[in-house]
Amino acid sequence: MQGERAETAGQGDADEAATHAIVELAGRARASSRVLARATRAQKDGALVALADALVAASPEILAGNALDLERGRASGMSGGLLDRLALDDARIRAIADSLREVAALPDPIGAVVRGSTLANGLRLRQLRVPMGVIGVIYEARPNVTVDVAGLALKSGNAVLLRGGSAAESSNEAIIGTMRAALEAYGLPADLVQSIDEYGRAGARALMRARGHVDLVVPRGGAGLIQTVVRESRVPVIETGVGNCHVFVDSSAELDMALDIIINSKTHRVGVCNAAETLLVHADAADAFLPAALAELSQRGVRLHGDERTRSAAAAGIEVLEATHEDWATEYLDYEIAVRVVDDLDQALEHIREFSTGHTEAIVTSSLQAAERFTAEVDAAAVIVNASTRFTDGGQFGLGAELGISTQKLHARGPMGLEELTTTKWVVTGDGQIRS
Amino acid sequence: MQGERAETAGQGDADEAATHAIVELAGRARASSRVLARATRAQKDGALVALADALVAASPEILAGNALDLERGRASGMSGGLLDRLALDDARIRAIADSLREVAALPDPIGAVVRGSTLANGLRLRQLRVPMGVIGVIYEARPNVTVDVAGLALKSGNAVLLRGGSAAESSNEAIIGTMRAALEAYGLPADLVQSIDEYGRAGARALMRARGHVDLVVPRGGAGLIQTVVRESRVPVIETGVGNCHVFVDSSAELDMALDIIINSKTHRVGVCNAAETLLVHADAADAFLPAALAELSQRGVRLHGDERTRSAAAAGIEVLEATHEDWATEYLDYEIAVRVVDDLDQALEHIREFSTGHTEAIVTSSLQAAERFTAEVDAAAVIVNASTRFTDGGQFGLGAELGISTQKLHARGPMGLEELTTTKWVVTGDGQIRS
Known part of the structure; x- marks a missing residue:
């Protein structure tokens, strides 16, 4: 004492x-x-x-x-x-x-x-x-x-x-x-x-x-x-700084574009706050998109965590671990991603609402209505349509150098x-x- | 226990x-x-x-x-x-x-x-x-x-x-x-x-x-x-909200205007954050301005605290209490004011730097140079030249109603x-x- x-x-x-x-x-x-x-x-x-x-x-x-x-x-x-x-x-x-x-x-x-x-x-x-x-x-x-x-x-x-x-x-x-x-x-x-x-x-x-x-x-x-x-x-x-960033691939997404965007968002640089940490895929696009996307991510050394539907969509030989609640909430900052199949845009928005840290959220879609709803309803510093999450950056935005990326709403956001x-x-x- | x-x-x-x-x-x-x-x-x-x-x-x-x-x-x-x-x-x-x-x-x-x-x-x-x-x-x-x-x-x-x-x-x-x-x-x-x-x-x-x-x-x-x-x-x-607001009467001030402004700033409504709490007077204007100003304030029921030079400038019968350090720092929110004679603009700026709460500071002057220096060097939400401190107000500024007056620098000021x-x-x- x-x-x-x-x-x-x-x-x-x-x-x-x-x-x-x-x-x-x-x-x-x-x-x-x-x-x-x-x-x-x-x-x-x-x-x-x-x-x-x-x-x-x-x-x-x-x-x-x-x-x-x-x-x-x-x-x-x-x-x-x-x-x-x-x-x-x-x-x-x-x-x-x-x-x-x-x-x-x-x-x-x-x-x-x-x-x-x-x-x-x-x-x-x-x-x-x-x-x-x-x-x-x-x-x-x-x-x-x-x-x-x-x-x-x-x-x-x-x-x-x-x-x-x-x-x-x-x-x-x-x-x-x-x-x-x-x-x-x-x-x-x-x-x-x-x-x-x-x-x-x-x-x-x-x-x-x-x-x-x-x-x-x-x-x-x-x-x-x-x-x-x-x-x-x-x-x-x-x-x-903390960025648990999501990419949502809508049913109307161009799948080649979606693949480029998730690969870039996840693997361009893994230790940064604007890297993607969770991939959400519309159920209607899951069969056409997921097998190739999971294989490509895996081939680039990304460890996969998925929900039940994601795991059953993976091609043979691609290991997808069972995603826990913890996975949805985690900013891995590493070669690791959580993947979930959602029923529709509403479920994607709900998931993002629950787990977003308010940094950057992206949608890949060809639907104007989906893009409008996503940008209006997602509450984050940056909402991106059809581009990589990695663009949320002072240099990329043309602001010059940056002191950091604000995830709060007061005074500065982004x-x-x-x-x-x-x-x-x-x-x-x-x-x-x-x-x- | x-x-x-x-x-x-x-x-x-x-x-x-x-x-x-x-x-x-x-x-x-x-x-x-x-x-x-x-x-x-x-x-x-x-x-x-x-x-x-x-x-x-x-x-x-x-x-x-x-x-x-x-x-x-x-x-x-x-x-x-x-x-x-x-x-x-x-x-x-x-x-x-x-x-x-x-x-x-x-x-x-x-x-x-x-x-x-x-x-x-x-x-x-x-x-x-x-x-x-x-x-x-x-x-x-x-x-x-x-x-x-x-x-x-x-x-x-x-x-x-x-x-x-x-x-x-x-x-x-x-x-x-x-x-x-x-x-x-x-x-x-x-x-x-x-x-x-x-x-x-x-x-x-x-x-x-x-x-x-x-x-x-x-x-x-x-x-x-x-x-x-x-x-x-x-x-x-x-x-x-906290407003220890100053009015500085410069040597070149129009004295009638200065009198109107200090009376309005102090007595228009005493319980509010944009009311004046201290009057600073340039030494060169003290003899011409202070006797009338102190008398007028006193007549309107304002209790006066002053430094030595202020007290000796007061007309006979006008009571000016000895101002303490506490007086310079006090937001009276009442019929009460502290008055100091300063050597020059620099001393006024120094006094304001020490005691300002960053709300509203005003100068009365005819000198463009003094106005420019005052507005550039005073660090406050609002700096006013030749008008009452009482104007710092969302309604007066044309912003409509106001939620309050921010005295911090982050997100909102004023x-x-x-x-x-x-x-x-x-x-x-x-x-x-x-x-x-």
């Missing part, structure tokens, strides 16, 4: 120290964001290009830090997939730098007049797009996110506090150090980009509690991380680009109007 | 029961919102008018319920201001009904195409405005809010769960019963409007925790209520009208596109 109490007290102290530190860092971020708010688009774009050049020039230092992280990762038994996400090389650093140049080329969202009018009493009203201010991002073991987030924040006039996690600590330290030096050399405050990694978990907790000091926290990572942030944060949060990192301000101009 | 443990267990049981109940009510709300999502604008507007007629027709029942609430309020020593907010009469019921007719006359936000494009690969992209789904509103002792919220929600395609508080319980019961019956008679689900009052505080807690079942919670009331909701809620929240109760959905249409 005494040990436990002591530990709790220790955590309390760490929390208090971290809270002081984070509030101070957030204050510096706020002050820096005010300087950035006065920068012109040309200055911001120039800074982004300077950052890109600096990162390429600092490749040796960044790769040295990355090597340390990879070594620690291997020693601690990190999975191959995670190691791959963590690993940098010259080509990847150039690609990361290029993404900053792409952000520089995007239109500046700041200063746009969203709405405006002149009221009957002569007051002139404008709703202007302005920076959010200070944004916190919590993510895991992906050094490219460090640069993406800094680039988007800079372009949209915001300062960022980054919690990149211990697995990528040395890589992030080198990257953030490079960016801060480049900002300063360019004449902007280094504190526009700050790491809170040295404060560990207590720092992440303090960030989530810094309401009033931090305007927005975005978790970017697995379901566990996202749920923790949603539960703990008092700062407004945008929930990103890919979050520059505009989603802004807020608005009403500016009202009069000549002495008062209310009577 | 045992008693305490038993109480905790009792609260746990109540919480669990309330959680089940709220999840069930939210499920019914969700199902109803799907029906409403398919309604045309004509149907929604027709329902709003039907509700307005029904409320006027049910005035006797509503007034009987209101009389019970008022009686209980008087018995429990409720303040005059609160009793006035709670009280209904025939004229007020007619005014409430008329606000529903006004909402009916507003444009329908649903279905608007926010953005759209055709991508290089032929994919057609549309970002459509759609209803949020299920909205929870927690408020206090204001039966008119019950109707305002239901009307805005209905028009924007949403179902609502209402926690109107025990002080207005009988009024709200009569109002909600009337609206539910009218919805049903009109052919829409009664469950679009549901009260959760019978579950008490446990119900309010359950509402705030019903993430996934409820899309948005809006607290509408005093600072204490809002802070509780922000702290406890796992459902996304929009913070409304008066929340119909558009702020919606989200968007990306609809992507192709002819077989896959990613390569």
